[in-house]
Amino acid sequence: MPPARSFRVVLALALLAACGESPTPPAEETTFAAPIQGVPMADVFYGAYMDHDPATGVRDWSCGLKSYDGHGGIDILLRNFRVQDLGVPVIAAAGGTVIGTSDGSPDRNTTWDVGGFGNHVQISHPGGLTTIYGHLRRGSIAVAQGQQVEAGALLGLVGSSGKSNWPHLHFEVRRSGAVVDPFAGECSVEESLWKNQLAYQDAFKVMDAGLTDQPVTLASLLERPPTLSAFPLYAAGFRLWIQTVNQRAATVRYDLHAPGGALRETVQQQVGATFSTRYLVLNVAVSGKLTEAGTWEIRTYQDGQHIWTQPFTLLPAGAADAAEASVRAASTLEVQVLDQAPGADAHP
Numbered sequence: 001m002p003p004a005r006s007f008r009v010v011l012a013l014a015l016l017a018a019c020g021e022s023p024t025p026p027a028e029e030t031t032f033a034a035p036i037q038g039v040p041m042a043d044v045f046y047g048a049y050m051d052h053d054p055a056t057g058v059r060d061w062s063c064g065l066k067s068y069d070g071h072g073g074i075d076i077l078l079r080n081f082r083v084q085d086l087g088v089p090v091i092a093a094a095g096g097t098v099i100g101t102s103d104g105s106p107d108r109n110t111t112w113d114v115g116g117f118g119n120h121v122q123i124s125h126p127g128g129l130t131t132i133y134g135h136l137r138r139g140s141i142a143v144a145q146g147q148q149v150e151a152g153a154l155l156g157l158v159g160s161s162g163k164s165n166w167p168h169l170h171f172e173v174r175r176s177g178a179v180v181d182p183f184a185g186e187c188s189v190e191e192s193l194w195k196n197q198l199a200y201q202d203a204f205k206v207m208d209a210g211l212t213d214q215p216v217t218l219a220s221l222l223e224r225p226p227t228l229s230a231f232p233l234y235a236a237g238f239r240l241w242i243q244t245v246n247q248r249a250a251t252v253r254y255d256l257h258a259p260g261g262a263l264r265e266t267v268q269q270q271v272g273a274t275f276s277t278r279y280l281v282l283n284v285a286v287s288g289k290l291t292e293a294g295t296w297e298i299r300t301y302q303d304g305q306h307i308w309t310q311p312f313t314l315l316p317a318g319a320a321d322a323a324e325a326s327v328r329a330a331s332t333l334e335v336q337v338l339d340q341a342p343g344a345d346a347h348p
Contacts, residue, residue: 084108
């Protein structure tokens with residue numbers, strides 16, 4: 001029991017005893033455990049918290065910008081659809097009664113075109129609270145309306161159904177129909193509704209990275225293309241993708257090192273902050289640009305701090321192969337940014 005709530009219960013019992021009344025302990029308000037299995041910042045990643053700014057700005061429970069305008073819940077993300085396909089359980093955060101379910105919606109959405117929670121479960125809890133578990137995997141709903149569930153009961157699996165562009169769970173708490181934030185903080189409620197409230201999840205991390213010779217989009221990267229390690233010298237080019245979370249506004253620099261370590265080329269780009277996940281993509285031209293076979297490296301830096309090194313091998317090309325190769329007119333290195341969150345790049 002949180003200290004403030006415990007103090008009020010003891011005080012109420014003492015007052016009843018002083019008045020000669022038989023003390024009856026007041027009912028405890030429902031508190032919640034984590035609604036998804038997985039270690040934060042390792043298996044699952046907290047994206048958007050609830051927005052507390054009544055205007056058009058953004059303010060989360062810790063007075064930060066880790067949300068988007070009007071967001072009424074908490075988004076807990078997976079790395080990609082490969083992880084979704086493993087089956088990540090969504091569980092009841094507290095005991096209660098299932099008052100609604102929905103299933104049958106596509107669960108691999110990568111745009112915001114379809115509205116609503118998609119496949120979801122809604123549970124009523126003591127104290128006038130309800131919880132919603134949204135964007136679940138199609139066919140995974142494991143409970144039925146009217147069913148009593150205990151805390152920790154399997155409700156379904158994480159998906160990307162409804163208004164969702166990334167595999168994640170949207171967890172929302174309501175009291176008498178109005179959204180409430182279970183996180184206690186300077187810009188939120190006084191008392192936490194969590195049994196054990198997690199620390200603010202805003203640390204920067206490189207989640208994953210790889211090389212591909214195919215064009216990339218947010219949708220294709222969420223399928224996690226197979227990682228390549230070698231390319232022929234006559235190849236048009238390839239792409240290095242780096243998946244990050246909680247990236248601040250920064251200068252990202254890529255240094256291309258030839259076999260033996262010599263710096264061959266460098267490119268840098270200013271990127272805005274994102275409170276959620278992001279792909280940084282570096283397009284590397286090969287044919288007509290890089291002519292030396294061997295092991296190369298791309299070293300990536302953020303505001304001067306090294307965050308990733310990616311080796312790759314260029315294979316020797318025969319004369320016939322080289323003659324047929326198409327030469328790109330662009331620079332050897334080009335950068336693009338693909339964000340999960342709406343308007344993420346606009347936040348300072």
